[in-house]
Amino acid sequence: MNSRLLMTLQVVVPPPQKLGAVPHGTRVIAPITSGTFEGPRLRGKVLPGGGDWTLLRSDGALELDLRITLETDDGALIYITSFGLHHGPPEVLAALARGESVSPSQYYFRTALRFETSAPKYAFLNRLIAISSGDRRASGPIYTIEEIL
């Protein structure tokens, strides 16, 4: 599989909304209030209003369902949706939950992303499939996003 760096995305997540046990698992909603992104072809900031609608399944895997809007430094809006999976050894997940810093190689945190934009300069995003590797930090995750070539 050939890929190349599209961007690094860092989002800021305030305390999440813990909805508890719902029919499909344990639901936690993480609002995203800000952030930044930077790559060879685009850079800018994350607008407030998005979030990650996470669901802890009965098999221990956390499903991620993220929607955010990016604003590039030249004023284009880009809508991102991302579906992901996060799991790992119980002690690693417990350390992450306590806000400790853990090497991302200790757990699985991968997402698949889609983009929408009307800006001609960034229309290439409408036509590609991307995946990311996530690094959970106390303030919010950092995603290294790669375009599948």
Add this chain to the structure above:
Amino acid sequence: MNSRPLMTVRIAAAPSQKLGAVPHGIRSIIPVTGGDFEGRRLRGKVLPGGGDWLLLRSDGVLELDLRVTLETDDHTLIHMTFQGLRHGPPDVIAALGRGEVMDPASYYFRTLPRFETSTEKYAFLNRIITVGVGETRPDGAIHKIDEIL
């Protein structure tokens, strides 16, 4: 991004149902009649009854939305879905439309497969993000699917 081959899925399809222009684009539905899959950790056949709900967007990109059921050689059922994108030079896409076989490197056909199974032996499929490289064939499609590590 590190990845490794998961399997190759060959989909046999019936002639498409051409619904024409709908609000989001031009809709065609391709019934899946069968097929097979093979990888280091799993192999078996594609059951009839699934399909690919295609949408040709106004920007010329074909969106794929597939649902099929796989049956392994040891009789486990696996639900597979994917969303994908296909686009390329107009002459290549036209040749594919005429049923000609084209080099898959001459167009972009990438998918994001997801899996569901209840069987312990194949439960790893519930926990991985995968990417497929597709090849359009006159009687269906071939998808080479990699697991993102």
